[in-house]
Amino acid sequence: MAKIREAGAATTAVDIGEMMNTFANDIISRAVSGKLFRVEGRNKLFRELVDNNSVLLGGFDLENYFPSLANSLGFLTRWFLRNRVHETHKRWDELLEKIIRDHERRKSMQGHDQESDFTDVLLSVQQEYGITRDHMKAILIDMFGAGTDTSSSVLEVAMAELMRKPWVMTKLQSEVRRHTPEGQETVEEENLASMAYLRAVVKETLRLHPPVPLLVPHLSMADCVVDGYTIPSGTRVIVNTWAISRDPELWEEPEEFMPERFMDGGSAAAIDFKGNDFEFVPFGAGRRICPGLNFGLATVEIMLANLVYCFDWQLPDGIEAKDIDLTEVFGLSVRPKEKLMLFPKPRGHHSMQITEAGH
Ligand code: HEM
Numbered sequence: 304m305a306k307i308r309e310a311g312a313a314t315t316a317v318d319i320g321e322m323m324n325t326f327a328n329d330i331i332s333r334a335v336s337g338k339l340f341r342v343e344g345r346n347k348l349f350r351e352l353v354d355n356n357s358v359l360l361g362g363f364d365l366e367n368y369f370p371s372l373a374n375s376l377g378f379l380t381r382w383f384l385r386n387r388v389h390e391t392h393k394r395w396d397e398l399l400e401k402i403i404r405d406h407e408r409r410k411s412m413q414g415h416d417q418e419s420d421f422t423d424v425l426l427s428v429q430q431e432y433g434i435t436r437d438h439m440k441a442i443l444i445d446m447f448g449a450g451t452d453t454s455s456s457v458l459e460v461a462m463a464e465l466m467r468k469p470w471v472m473t474k475l476q477s478e479v480r481r482h483t484p485e486g487q488e489t490v491e492e493e494n495l496a497s498m499a500y501l502r503a504v505v506k507e508t509l510r511l512h513p514p515v516p517l518l519v520p521h522l523s524m525a526d527c528v529v530d531g532y533t534i535p536s537g538t539r540v541i542v543n544t545w546a547i548s549r550d551p552e553l554w555e556e557p558e559e560f561m562p563e564r565f566m567d568g569g570s571a572a573a574i575d576f577k578g579n580d581f582e583f584v585p586f587g588a589g590r591r592i593c594p595g596l597n598f599g600l601a602t603v604e605i606m607l608a609n610l611v612y613c614f615d616w617q618l619p620d621g622i623e624a625k626d627i628d629l630t631e632v633f634g635l636s637v638r639p640k641e642k643l644m645l646f647p648k649p650r651g652h653h654s655m656q657i658t659e660a661g662h
Contacts, residue, residue, distance in 0.1 A: 516545035
């Protein structure tokens with residue numbers, strides 16, 4: 304918020320996607336490595352490595368499209384790829400090893416600060432569950448890989464949709480401002496419970512723009528029949544949640560951004576994303592459902608509430624709401640291709656100016 308305030312004071316535009324990505328990365332860095340997450344620029348290093356992972360996992364592979372090149376060019380591309388994978392793996396390993404060692408050292412010290420983070424929790428159950436060092440590192444990398452781009456992409460597209468539909472923005476702002484105690488500088492977690500429209504906006508964003516549109520690939524373990532189709536054991540199953548949540552047979556005006564559908568009395572009021580309503584599975588369903596569902600939701604809700612509570616937002620001159628392009632970029636998780644640049648105007652700025660001028 305302080306950074307956005309600075310931008311507001313200097314009347315510079317904020318790159319919302321970039322800002323939200325830094326925020327989501329900082330939250331996970333803090334959960335993983337405690338309050339010293341900025342030490343030695345760790346948060347920045349984490350972010351760089353997460354970006355590397357996304358490129359390596361979800362990147363374009365020439366051989367998939369031109370198999371005939373596999374023999375000639377394939378050798379070269381594989382060599383480059385392997386080097387990059389090794390390099391990224393080494394850097395992750397060094398960073399995580401250091402963090403785990405710091406935590407072990409701190410744990411063994413008498414009278415150390417008792418505040419614990421996720422690494423402390425893993426260390427405390429290591430013996431009980433037979434968790435190896437490699438397991439720990441893999442879990443921590445998973446948290447970054449799965450928890451950063453997803454949350455930040457939801458925040459970015461939510462802001463884009465709100466800018467495209469100013470009446471939805473106004474409605475949300477009025478709810479958030481009404482339910483946050485007078486004089487409070489930021490929205491706190493305990494204020495969120497009564498913000499039903501905020502939850503509806505987040506749901507509608509996840510419906511139209513699920514950040515993991517094909518979930519992650521699954522493999523059927525046994526023969527089964529789904530909706531009359533036989534799926535043999537060992538089949539790679541890909542669930543297109545993007546298409547399901549725009550299906551006109553399931554959703555009223557599916558292409559429209561209408562959070563009201565999720566409010567009491569709305570056509571989708573009874574539908575939730577906890578894995579029980581198969582028309583809406585942005586976090587997946589069943590035993591592989593996203594384990595970070597509550598974490599991701601808390602991250603998105605608190606940030607979105609604060610963005611609309613603390614600021615009024617404007618598009619750059621010459622850009623209109625209808626010009627906002629939500630075309631997405633290719634990858635394991637998706638995000639908008641075009642940057643969303645917005646000017647923050649701190650709330651109350653206008654009335655303060657009037658008062659000052661009045662004196
Ligand atoms: C709004 C934010 C998020 C969305 C929309 C989201 C969505 C998803 C989806 C669709 C899957 C695949 C589920 C399946 O195929 O059944 C998944 C898996 C996963 N997510 Fe999330 N996620 C979010 C945030 C997070 C966060 C914050 C974390 C961790 C801190 C996280 C950790 C994971 C992990 C570890 C998996 C793999 C689980 C497995 O393979 O069993 N996610 N997520």
